[in-house]
Amino acid sequence: MKLLAVTACPTGIAHTYMAAEALEVAAEEAGHEIVVETQGSAGSTPFTPEQLAEAEAIILAADVEVRDKERFAHLPTIAVGVKKAIGGADGLIEAAVAEATARPKAAAGTVPAQRSESRDMSVKSSGPGFGSKLRGWLMTGVSYVIPFVAAGGLLIALGFALGGYQITEAPDIVSVGDDGVVSSAFNAASLMSWAALSFQIGSLAFSLLVPVLAGFIAYAIADRPALVPGFVGGLIAVQTQAGFLGGLVAGLLAGALIYWLKTFRVPRALAGIMPVLVLPLIGTAVVGAVMFVVVGQPLAAATTGLTSWLNGLSGTNAVLLGALLGLMMAFDMGGPVNKAAYAFAVAGLSTESDTALLIMAAVMAAGMTPPLAMALATTVRKRLFTEVEQENGRAAWLLGASFITEGAIPFAAADPLRVIPSLMVGSAVTGSLSMAFGSTLRAPHGGIFVVPLIGNPFAYLFAIVAGTLVSAALVIALKSVGRRTTAEADVPATATAPATAAVA
Template identity: 40%
Template sequence: MKIVGISACPTGIAHTYMAAEKLEKTAKSLGYTIKIETQGVKVENILSTEEIQQAEVVILAVDKEVQTDRFAGKKVKRVSTARAIREPEKVIQEAIDGVEVTTIAQAEHASNESGKKAGIYNHFMNGVNYMLPLVIAGGILIAFSFAFGINAADPSDPSYNQIAEVLSTIGGNTAFALMVPALAAGIATSVAGRPGFAAGLVAGTMAASGGSGFLGGMVGGLLAGYATDYLANKVTVAKSFAALYQLIIVPLISVAVTGFAMFYFIDKPISYVLDALTNWLNGLGSTSGVVFGLLIGIMMAADMGGPINKSISTFSIGLMSAGVNAPIAACMAAGMTPPLGIALASILFKQKFTQEERTSAQSCWVLGLSYITEGAIPFAVADPLRVIPSLMAGSATAAAISMGVGVTSLAPHGGIWILPIPNVLNNPLMYVVAIVSGTVVTALMLGFLKKSRTEMEHQPTDEGKLI
């Protein structure tokens, strides 16, 4: 049995490679030949035409749109990356047995497989995928500019430094300014394909300049996408007029409709909501901050890079454009503690982990310190009823402390590595206290809840599986 496939998640980082690894190891343990193309930060392990032709089954472990034209005539099983990580053997068996598979008869859009279109969540995640590089690069460049002094980018300030000004211009005035337009354009493109890009870009730019920010960009991106999709893909025109229609009429009407809707119906109401939300968040006392922090922590650890985690982290990133920088600090603290807690627990409670788990946990130190929450996923998959509550308790602790004492971060990513950069964190000591506290709580919870597994180490296991 020869299997080929693709793995791809919206951000192209952890889930993409973890899904591929799980499918490959499981298939090999079952005696099958398999090759998975990973469409992550770059496309790797690319499938050749010959490999696709020889394959009997195609598995798409994807959370975003991928091109499927080359799989015409093949049986295709489409699942999420999370399911491929969680149930690789079942996914492979279903693909072989023809359970919920689709045969691609001709070139078609990936989102139309199985008769289903991508949902709103997928559209939002596509927008986040467009936005994230700008957020990360822009935020860290801004953070570097503050290393020269909090006002070093201002030519009128005594601490002025030209390098700081350039870093601030690139990161804040340019990359961060493109954050909302990229979000809206990505959403619109996910809905309507390439024709939706222009209207989505207009919607996002109007949202950024008009005050409705990321919320307005999300709504405007959907509007631009569906309006363009209707015009470009649903309206039938004479073939002799089609080229002119797609080139001129579609962008003209979609941009105009989106722009008018943003100006009269979307931007101002959402601006009021965002302003109210911003004022409320800025006015949170320590008690309210702790409660909000608990919610952030629980959501960050609930699915470790899945929809719930992405929702609160995207929300917190969006708040940065409104000058609210405490939630993103809490998100980072909460996102770091799951892998760190597992790594610590594997040392303190060795009898609760197999040798394979203890070896895997060593990488969690680096993953956790780098704010890559997904490092905890294999352990959560192996023992969800005990591990996930432990992770949620630790993340909630970390985020509650961070929000309660008002830690803010001017960088949206970077984990512990932003600590040496001056002025990025307003309270680096409490940031460390929050992370350490969450890590310890996670480790102690794991030690209390997990059963001893030392006696299981010598039992035979399938390759790549945690007992």
């Protein structure tokens, strides 16, 4: 038989090409012909019309969104994760042949009626469950976010390294006056100018994290028509301080809405403009309204309420307050709860009270812990994490040291139920220890670069290390349990791979 395959992993590097090679070898040994399209970081060479017309089945081995998958709608399809192609290519070839025999392909360019409604939603699934699909959608969004986290975070860290914590107060490199005149404050001979330039470029890159996450989650669910509603929903999540959790909601909402709208049959005259005009227009209007009216306002009110609540707790036990602030800093990592704790700490600096300095130190320490914990976990137990998570873990060392809590967002977005609680516990330990040790801080930012400004610095660093160890240990333990559970659940399915791998 003549078969096709598409391989794709979040990083688009190793697993993409390893899976392709495994499928090619397995097909040759079984006496079949196969052409593999590797959708990797270096780009891809699409199938020719002749290859699409001659193929009898296709294998989609991908952990991220397969691009232009409507090309394969006429083919019997096997959809699995990329790792299954590396370790079980023989079984996939057998399953593809069996599927092609049981379900002969339709004419090229047509979609069998009984399968048209499930094609888009099944590409990511390595199994029949909704959880597999959801993880695939989230991983697609995360895979596009990672370069922004790495580039923006490292530029911000460079800004702090060159200019110190004062860099957050540096004037904009380019500004527009009331008279509309554009002026530049950049001085090539000034180190502070270079520091401010690096910090401001990095901050702009970071401002795109949530919109990119939301946009590509939506894209994973419903393809290109969902990009605009997803991006706009993510921008609204930032504007309304809904944070990355708001971005997740916006992406899932936009994708589900566009996917639902695509199920309606429209007159032939409208079919051509649906994906470029009608769907983005309706999707953006609906998602924007929901994010502004339903999601944004309640979270903004929650932020105000949390800030008031924290002000009322200032006189309570210092250790308990430190633990509470640590929980808040790790809960949404840059979102409204995190910002409420940080705003509470920064506002207290103006009072010059000893309690305010203790709170600022605890908040920054707790905010440094999540990225450091994920960096440590990916270093100690690499096999529990994907290749993209391992790469992001290496960047998280510097992001955590620079007090950029958002460095842990890719991990939390991909596996929120295990990662977020683990990070919250570790940050609570760090916050409570920082308060117990009496560490103080006058700077509102800077991470490790402002250690000389910290009171009782060695105990402060010990608190960060302790919380990092706790979070990393919990993440590893929870992921190990989940890995064993998944392996046990896969045992009966392995024996019937050809029957269960096929996606109708």
